[in-house]
Amino acid sequence: MHSATELAIKLPHLTLRAQVWGSASASPLLALHGWLDNAGSFARLAPLLATHFRVIALDLPGHGHSDHLPVGASYHYLEYVKTVIAAAVALKLRPYTLLGHSLGAGIASLVAAASPDSVAQLFLIEGLGPLGDDGTRTLQRFRQGIASEEGRRPLRHFNDVGQAISARSIASGLPAAQARPIVERGLIAHDDGWCWRSDPRLTRASPVRLAETQVHALLRGISAPTALLLAEPETAYLPGSLMQARADCVAGIAVNHLAGGHHLHLQHPQAVADWVG
Secondary structure, eight states: OOOEEEEEESSSSSSEEEEEEOOOTSSEEEEEEOTTOOGGGGGTTTHTTTEEEEEEEEEOOTTTTOOOOTOOOOOOHHHHHHHHHHHHHHHHHEEEEEEEHHHHHHHHHHHHHHHHTTEEEEEEESSOOOOOOSSSSHHHHHHHHGGGGGGOOOOOOSSSSSHHHHHHHHHHHOOOHHHHHHHTTTTTEEESSEEEOGGGGGSSSSSSSSSSSHHHHTTTTSSSSSEEEEEEEEESSOOHHHHHHHHHSSTTTTEEEEESSOHHHHHHHHHHHHHOO
């Protein structure tokens, strides 16, 4: 079984951290995790993929061991996209395979649309494009997002790692064994206990989302061979009609379904590895 090594990627505005599996001479695969997850999300899948890929699982800004954004900056899809592209350039990963889960799948979709010559293959788990806006809650979401800038929730404190794993399991529905690699990478020692490393600003509501028509227009810019894997039963915020309309925008996309929850790659790593091929 392949073990991970740590990697620091220094960009002009921040330093990203990543976990890497596989040979340096293997074809590169850049993996992007979901919201409030980190590179540990791929701890069960990456060793299986490392037989034929060099898997580089990023901690996105504000997540895991990567730097938080400076005061006044915001965590928005477009900023994530620019940062991922900058990381790929810094690592000289052209061309490369791109794998994303949830938030990471949304980011990966836009990276592929922005840099069609750089992405050789695109694999998406439980996500295709960013969360969109159908116009019904635009004003409400805008007001909530602006208001959320005024407050900052304190970091939650845990007495031990087991308590944090239990809390994450309750919140996500993940069994403790599957939640453990994300939790262990996501904690930092603090005041005779532990708290989350992630930036508390990540929980702030986004005041503006792209309109669904804009999401469709961006997805039409994806030219890389693309595969989408969705959970059965469907995740509440990824309804089948929405995902099918988005999939129809991507030429030649292969859509598959797998029985399980939102974190399919943690629940069924071998099946997901076989899907990647």
